[in-house]
Amino acid sequence: MDHPYATIGTNDPARSRRFYDAVLGTIGWGAHATFGDWTAYSAGGSGAGFILWVAVPFDGRAATVGNGTMVGFPARSRADVDAFHAAALAQGGSDEGTPGPRDIYGPKWYAAYVRDPSGNKIAVYVNS
Numbered sequence: 001m002d003h004p005y006a007t008i009g010t011n012d013p014a015r016s017r018r019f020y021d022a023v024l025g026t027i028g029w030g031a032h033a034t035f036g037d038w039t040a041y042s043a044g045g046s047g048a049g050f051i052l053w054v055a056v057p058f059d060g061r062a063a064t065v066g067n068g069t070m071v072g073f074p075a076r077s078r079a080d081v082d083a084f085h086a087a088a089l090a091q092g093g094s095d096e097g098t099p100g101p102r103d104i105y106g107p108k109w110y111a112a113y114v115r116d117p118s119g120n121k122i123a124v125y126v127n128s
Contacts, residue, residue, distance in 0.1 A: 005040075005051040006071050008120045009063025013037040015117050016054045019091040023116075024052075026083040027075045027124060065119040072123040078110045084124040085112035092117045 010016040017039055021031060029052075030045025037056035043049055052071060057063050075081045082099045089095060097113035102125075105111075111125035 003042075003047075003049060003051050005053055007053040007055055008069075008071065008116075008118070009057050010037075010054050010116075010118045010120075011056070011063050012117065013039070013054070013056055015092065019088070019093060019116055020052075020054055022091045023084055023087045023093070023114075023122075024073070026087050027073055027080050029073070063118055065115075065121070070113075070121040070123055072125060075124050075126045078126055081110055081112050081124050081126055085114060088114040088116070088122075096121055097123075 020039065020041055024030065024041050029041050029043055031039050032042050032045045032047040033040040039054050040047070041052045041054070075084060085099050093114040093116050096115055097111070099112040100110065102109045102111045106127060109125060109127050111123055113121065113123045115121050
């Protein structure tokens with residue numbers, strides 16, 4: 001079966017694995033496949049649905065950050081958004097928007113934004 005996916009680059013696969021294992025674990029995601037310097041994450045670590053690949057670029061050049069590129073993850077609760085943000089900072093990520101309401105997106109939207117240790121921007125949100 002085919003699954004939608006996104007791939008983001010890393011220059012330090014071991015550090016990225018530690019970061020994403022901890023951060024995505026707060027919302028029930030886990031690694032389901034590792035191929036060399038590539039790791040795949042999905043909800044429940046099942047390999048089903050949307051998949052995030054964290055990878056060293058095939059061309060051997062340094063991974064770089066795309067301006068305007070961001071991957072967003074749904075959370076189950078505001079507490080999960082808070083935990084995701086805290087775990088990201090604890091694992092060497094940087095703050096790009098503390099947890100809180102984002103009324104511009106709707107009256108129930110609650111989100112946080114971070115950059116992983118490689119500089120990739122990721123978001124977590126709940127809309128309830």
